[in-house]
Amino acid sequence: MEKSPLTTLCYIEKDDKYLMLHRVKKEKDVNKDKWIGIGGHFEIGESPEECLLREVREETGLTLTGFSFRGIVTFSAVGWPTEYMCLYTADQFEGTLTECDEGTLEWVEKERLMSLNLWEGDKIFFRLLLENAPFFSLKLSYDGDELTEAALNGKIMDKPDLWQEKE
Numbered sequence: 114m115e116k117s118p119l120t121t122l123c124y125i126e127k128d129d130k131y132l133m134l135h136r137v138k139k140e141k142d143v144n145k146d147k148w149i150g151i152g153g154h155f156e157i158g159e160s161p162e163e164c165l166l167r168e169v170r171e172e173t174g175l176t177l178t179g180f181s182f183r184g185i186v187t188f189s190a191v192g193w194p195t196e197y198m199c200l201y202t203a204d205q206f207e208g209t210l211t212e213c214d215e216g217t218l219e220w221v222e223k224e225r226l227m228s229l230n231l232w233e234g235d236k237i238f239f240r241l242l243l244e245n246a247p248f249f250s251l252k253l254s255y256d257g258d259e260l261t262e263a264a265l266n267g268k269i270m271d272k273p274d275l276w277q278e279k280e
Contacts, residue, residue: 117155117196119155119161119164119194119196119197119198119199120152120154120196120198120199120228121152121155121165121168121198121200121201121223122152122163122186122199122201123169123177123180123201123203124150124202124203125150125177125203126203127204128220129217130220130221131220131223132150132151132218132221132226133150133218133221133226134172134213134216134218135147135148135216135217135218136149136215137217146230147163147232147234148221148229148232151168151172151173152165152169152172152198153171153172153244160230161199169203169206172213172215173208174208174209175206175207175208175210176207177205179203179205179206180201180202180203180205181202181203182200182248183201183241183242183246184200184238184241184246184251185197185198185199185250186251186252188252188253189252189253189255190254190256190257191255193257200242220226223243232258233259234251234260234262237251237253241265249266250265250267251264251265251266
């Protein structure tokens, strides 16, 4: 079955940390060795919230009890179909963290995030999340691992300005 172009991604927060997934377990993985949030592709008939809750439960063992829909991210990449990601943060959950078959789960201090092996575009939406930006639409265009263009709420972003780390 072909994967849905719709996905969810969630950053679960606790004690000024995000729960991050270090993708090191799969051989063929577009995210290999990268640090990402928790999420995945919609199943047929799922709403964004149903996908979010299922993916978090499957990958972490946790049940979210409080979350916020923060933005929509459109991924365009040479040689890949367009993907639309519903981006969430969550600060309320129940359960015990379990092992994930896609990588290693780790609570990472928010101030350490930018030092991880992240996709360049993830640094943009992390900054938006950390600055508590209102609901946003972000389009990220890639050629391989290289971010070639970013547009926030329909406006092309100046490359050095937002997706390079601020000193």
